Amino acid sequence: MEQSMETWLPHLHNRPRLLIVDDQPTNIRVLHELFREDCDVFMATLGEQAISLCRTLLPDLILLDVVMEGMDGHEVCRRLKADPATQGIPIIFITAQRQESDEVRGLELGAVDFISKPINPTIVRARVRTHLTLKLQNDLLRSMALMDGLTGVANRRKFDEDLLADWRQCFREQKPLSLILVDVDYFKRYNDRYGHLAGDGCLKSVAQALSETVRRPYDLVARYGGEEFACILPNTDLRGAVELAEKMQRNIRSLGIEHSGSDVDRVVTISLGVATLVPTAVLEFQALIVAADKQLYEAKKTGRARVCSSFSDECPIESGRL
Structure with missing residues (x-):
């Protein structure tokens, strides 16, 4: 009796996302029927459609046909592996091509496996299980590497990666990208007065409150x-x-963490600098950091425990969080 995917991957909080790419509806139906009980299955019949879905969905695994109308599977694989946002998604080629050179080419392009048609359901399930398990393990290791060990939020490396990726995405869509920089007011005094252990506890509490304020995934x-x-x-x-920065400020103050060394309140407060840009071809993403940092400096210079902000003339300000 075959095991379910839940048994294979007991640590997954959500069902695995599987993308099937094939220009033959019959092939898609067969694979969909094979995995629909255990995975969230998505389908594409064209190469361009598959690439677009990958950027949006970030599936855990792709089952990709080689011979398709228009863009073939090899080109789809090449483009996905060239994009930092999708290059980590494992790809299994499923194809009627049986030459050793075909398999070698697919693996050289970055595929993790190669399955010949007509498929053997038991073999396909076993290989999908193996590669989903490896993907989960890699995701967990990567998540640990991108997490700040003290506070549990993302670390600077993750920040740098996401800011660049979001900058590129907002450039493609011509949407505004905002950045909030936050500084705990008079934190050195807090450490000096209460000790570094209490300081660590303070940072953990601040990080948690900031994370709880931000709702979108x-x-x-x-x-x-x-x-x-x-x-x-x-x-x-x-x-x-x-609006979000002001809510952050209120939430940190409401923690009521005693700070008798502060010049602005008897509890821990934060200063915030906010900047918004619509990315353009002539701007680098660092421009957003510089703008937010300038506003943070202004907030600290003008009394702390406040929000200062700036925006480019290209940015709409009438519609709130989109």
Whole structure:
């Protein structure tokens, strides 16, 4: 009796996402029937459609036909492996081609496996199980490598990766990208007065409160360095980003963490700098960091425990978080 995918992958909180790419509806139906009980199955019949779906869905595994109308599977694989956003998705070629040179070419392009048609359902399920398990393990290791060990939020490396990816995505869509930089007010004094153990506890509490304030799955809260945090908000205009920053400020203050060494309050507070840009071909993503950092400096210079913001004239500010 075959095991279910739940038995294969007991640590997955969500069902695996499987993308089937084939220009023959019959082949898609066979594979869909094989995995529909255990996976969220998505389908594409054209190469361009498959690439677009991959960028949107980020599937856990792709079953990809080689011979298709228009763009063939080899070119689909090449493009996915050339894109940092999709290059980590494992690809299994499923094809009627049986020459050794065909298999070698597919593996050289970056595929993890090669299955010949007509398929053997038991073999296909076993290989999908193996590669989904490996994908899960790699995702867990990568997640650990991109997490700040103290606070549990994303680390600076993850921040840098996501900001670049979101900048490129917002450039393609011509959508605003917002960034909030956060600094814990008079944190050195806090450490000096209460000790570094209490300081670590304070940073953990701040990180958790910031994370709970951000609701959308594609927004990111990261530890930027020391007592500084950052929040990346794709498809968010200035008004929406400022509203979120003000909510962050209120939520941190409401924690009620005693800070008798502060000049602005008797509890821990934060200063926030907010900037919004619509990416253009002449701007680098660092321009957004510079703009947010300038506003954070302004917030600290003008009294702390406040939000300062700026936006490009190209940015809409009337519609809030999109």
